[in-house]
Amino acid sequence: DAGVIQSPRHEVTEMGQEVTLRCKPISGHNSLFWYRQTMMRGLELLIYFNNNVPIDDSGMPEDRFSAKMPNASFSTLKIQPSEPRDSAVYFCASSGLEYEQYFGPGTRLTVT
Amino acid sequence: EDQVTQSPEALRLQEGESSSLNCSYTVSGLRGLFWYRQDPGKGPEFLFTLYSAGEEKEKERLKATLTKKESFLHITAPKPEDSATYLCAVDLLRGAGGTSYGKLTFGQGTILTVHP
Numbered sequence: 001d002a003g004v005i006q007s008p009r010h011e012v013t014e015m016g017q018e019v020t021l022r023c024k025p026i027s028g029h030n031s032l033f034w035y036r037q038t039m040m041r042g043l044e045l046l047i048y049f050n051n052n053v054p055i056d057d058s059g060m061p062e063d064r065f066s067a068k069m070p071n072a073s074f075s076t077l078k079i080q081p082s083e084p085r086d087s088a089v090y091f092c093a094s095s096g097l098e099y100e101q102y103f104g105p106g107t108r109l110t111v112t
Numbered sequence: 113e114d115q116v117t118q119s120p121e122a123l124r125l126q127e128g129e130s131s132s133l134n135c136s137y138t139v140s141g142l143r144g145l146f147w148y149r150q151d152p153g154k155g156p157e158f159l160f161t162l163y164s165a166g167e168e169k170e171k172e173r174l175k176a177t178l179t180k181k182e183s184f185l186h187i188t189a190p191k192p193e194d195s196a197t198y199l200c201a202v203d204l205l206r207g208a209g210g211t212s213y214g215k216l217t218f219g220q221g222t223i224l225t226v227h228p
Binding site: 004031033042043045048055056091093095098099100101102103104105106 | 143144146148154155156157158161199203214215216217218219220221
């Protein structure tokens with residue numbers, strides 16, 4: 001299995017621009033998680049889905065953030081408009097029935 | 113409030129010098145405790161899951177143990193390639209039926225550096 005796939009790996013954008021991060025979970029996993037990691041705040045859960053349905057989005061910092069999971073093999077995290085404080089590494093993870101989460105390589109986002 | 117605290121924040125060891133990392137938790141109902149390893153520039157890598165007090169899991173030089181209030185990650189005769197950040201996380205029982213969708217609460221991590 002290829003593991004969790006994220007794209008792009010690096011994203012540099014200007015403040016105010018829309019950013020879309022993409023994730024392909026491990027085939028057969030039914031839960032998908034979006035995290036943000038910074039030195040100051042560590043690993044923060046933003047939102048997670050179970051069977052493509054959003055279960056808890058309480059970690060989404062603002063209305064500028066939105067996430068979708070249109071099918072079992074694809075999810076997006078969108079930031080519109082982006083701000084410099086959104087700069088971080090964003091991870092996607094997926095899990096199956098045993099709840100062991102497997103993480104992707106992350107997307108390093110820099111907003112200037 | 114559910115809390116996960118890891119100590120120490122950073123640990124520097126000489127190659128071969130065994131030690132332990134601690135993860136203490138204050139939660140209402142624990143379904144499982146997870147250990148991850150994270151190398152710079154990479155996503156966390158799953159190591160172990162522990163479900164009940166007294167349980168132990170081993171992998172190469174690592175052994176994880178669990179009590180009712182904390183978990184330890186023991187590193188025996190570490191090598192420089194064991195240098196990484198080690199994260200623990202808890203999965204809680206939720207809702208009237210104890211349903212857990214696998215939402216993890218992570219600690220801040222311990223940065224381990226092993227010098228040759």
